[in-house]
Amino acid sequence: MLIITKKQINRENLLNQGVTLLMEQGYHGTGLKEILDAVQIPKGSFYNYFGSKENFGAEVIQHYIEPFIKQLTAHLQQSEGDALGALQRYFNEGIAELEKADFKGGCLLGNLMGEIGDTSDLCQKSLQSAVNRYRDLLQLGLAKAQQQGTVRVDKSAEDMADLLVNTWQGALLRMKIEKSSAPLKQCCQDLLGDFFKA
Amino acid sequence: MLIITKKQINRENLLNQGVTLLMEQGYHGTGLKEILDAVQIPKGSFYNYFGSKENFGAEVIQHYIEPFIKQLTAHLQQSEGDALGALQRYFNEGIAELEKADFKGGCLLGNLMGEIGDTSDLCQKSLQSAVNRYRDLLQLGLAKAQQQGTVRVDKSAEDMADLLVNTWQGALLRMKIEKSSAPLKQCCQDLLGDFFKA
DNA sequence: GGAAATAATACGACCGGTTGTCTCATATTG
DNA sequence: CAATATGAGACAACCGGTCGTATTATTTCC
Numbered sequence: 001m002l003i004i005t006k007k008q009i010n011r012e013n014l015l016n017q018g019v020t021l022l023m024e025q026g027y028h029g030t031g032l033k034e035i036l037d038a039v040q041i042p043k044g045s046f047y048n049y050f051g052s053k054e055n056f057g058a059e060v061i062q063h064y065i066e067p068f069i070k071q072l073t074a075h076l077q078q079s080e081g082d083a084l085g086a087l088q089r090y091f092n093e094g095i096a097e098l099e100k101a102d103f104k105g106g107c108l109l110g111n112l113m114g115e116i117g118d119t120s121d122l123c124q125k126s127l128q129s130a131v132n133r134y135r136d137l138l139q140l141g142l143a144k145a146q147q148q149g150t151v152r153v154d155k156s157a158e159d160m161a162d163l164l165v166n167t168w169q170g171a172l173l174r175m176k177i178e179k180s181s182a183p184l185k186q187c188c189q190d191l192l193g194d195f196f197k198a
Numbered sequence: 199m200l201i202i203t204k205k206q207i208n209r210e211n212l213l214n215q216g217v218t219l220l221m222e223q224g225y226h227g228t229g230l231k232e233i234l235d236a237v238q239i240p241k242g243s244f245y246n247y248f249g250s251k252e253n254f255g256a257e258v259i260q261h262y263i264e265p266f267i268k269q270l271t272a273h274l275q276q277s278e279g280d281a282l283g284a285l286q287r288y289f290n291e292g293i294a295e296l297e298k299a300d301f302k303g304g305c306l307l308g309n310l311m312g313e314i315g316d317t318s319d320l321c322q323k324s325l326q327s328a329v330n331r332y333r334d335l336l337q338l339g340l341a342k343a344q345q346q347g348t349v350r351v352d353k354s355a356e357d358m359a360d361l362l363v364n365t366w367q368g369a370l371l372r373m374k375i376e377k378s379s380a381p382l383k384q385c386c387q388d389l390l391g392d393f394f395k396a
Numbered sequence: 397g398g399a400a401a402t403a404a405t406a407c408g409a410c411c412g413g414t415t416g417t418c419t420c421a422t423a424t425t426g
Numbered sequence: 427c428a429a430t431a432t433g434a435g436a437c438a439a440c441c442g443g444t445c446g447t448a449t450t451a452t453t454t455c456c
Binding site: 397400402406409410411412422425426 | 427430432436437440441445446450453
Binding site: 024025026027028029103104105106110111112113114115116117118119124127128131159162163165166167168169170171173174176177178179183186187190195 | 385
């Protein structure tokens with residue numbers, strides 16, 4: 001029998017709201033009260049669930065990356081014969097979503113790497129794990145594209161995946177202050193459409 | 199006659215300390231008291247000088263970028279005949295400094311773009327201006343390198359400068375959580391040493 | 397030129413509000 | 427009934443910002 005306790009639901013709601021608010025306002029810019037009020041859960045419960053704000057932040061990071069992993073995995077499986085195309089379509093989908101959100105927020109990982117990436121050990125480890133999981137998946141796609149002959153083989157898939165992640169993160173920062181998707185499009189065009197091409 | 203008022207000295211000290219602390223702890227993670235105590239200036243004076251924390255933040259951003267503009271300008275003028283080499287040497291110097299700081303802090307512009315780039319209008323404008331000034335200078339160097347035949351001409355110097363800035367910012371974020379200069383070195387190697395090459 | 401009046405700046409105690417954390421009585425559950 | 431989960435509130439520390447007063451500069455007048 002599968003039972004879903006209230007505790008699990010509350011935790012899930014808190015994590016979802018945490019993703020939203022931490023992305024919009026940052027870690028130090030978001031108070032626990034704001035998160036708790038939004039989902040109507042008292043403070044005492046929060047500390048029962050998570051123990052501390054820092055611990056909560058680390059869990060929010062993992063909670064945030066999950067859908068992206070799923071989405072990218074789906075794209076790679078869907079377009080089995082064209083891994084490069086799958087990556088391009090995946091990123092275009094991401095760009096469309098960011099445009100719909102009026103370029104607000106950007107990426108929680110990038111924002112938190114900058115804000116607390118070197119001050120909170122716990123969150124640093126969580127960020128490492130999340131970024132690496134994402135990077136590994138990109139690497140997988142690029143390696144497949146190499147086998148398919150659409151991506152150059154004189155560079156390692158790992159290095160290209162790292163470069164792609166980093167340029168994408170930087171483009172997201174530029175997007176936030178320029179309120180434009182041009183940096184994101186340029187990132188895809190220059191890397192996927194040029195530099196990585198076989 | 200040139201007189202330097204106490205007010206100017208105090209402002210300068212506050213801006214310097216602001217750069218240090220905002221880079222280490224972020225905007226919302228740094229209280230005014232902490233800055234004020236460090237330079238022994240009372241709170242009232244602060245509000246005489248800057249009016250608000252947000253305004254102060256915007257000025258700190260401009261104060262931060264100044265030395266980088268100067269340094270990059272110097273490198274470009276020094277190696278007049280080899281603009282690409284000048285850029286490479288400039289970035290290598292930056293990497294050395296970041297290593298010396300144990301990869302803490304990173305770049306104030308990147309950190310603040312992520313944290314408050316889309317929540318504070320004032321700081322957003324200041325960030326735009328600072329990033330653009332820096333980008334324009336890189337563009338100048340790349341255009342010169344194009345004339346000298348060391349950098350490809352089928353891409354505009356502006357696009358390459360944007361890409362370089364974005365990838366560098368992303369690499370700085372990765373650096374912070376990996377505690378390693380590898381992402382920075384890879385950024386220079388892949389772009390200046392490969393993708394941009396004529 | 398020196399004294400008095402006026403303007404400008406420096407200052408830190410203080411404001412209301414919020415922070416993250418913790419306690420403990422009550423409710424719920426096995 | 428014992429054990430755990432819950433939730434309202436207490437808590438001290440801290441936040442950005444204000445304000446009346448004290449100090450210093452500058453101007454005006456005799």
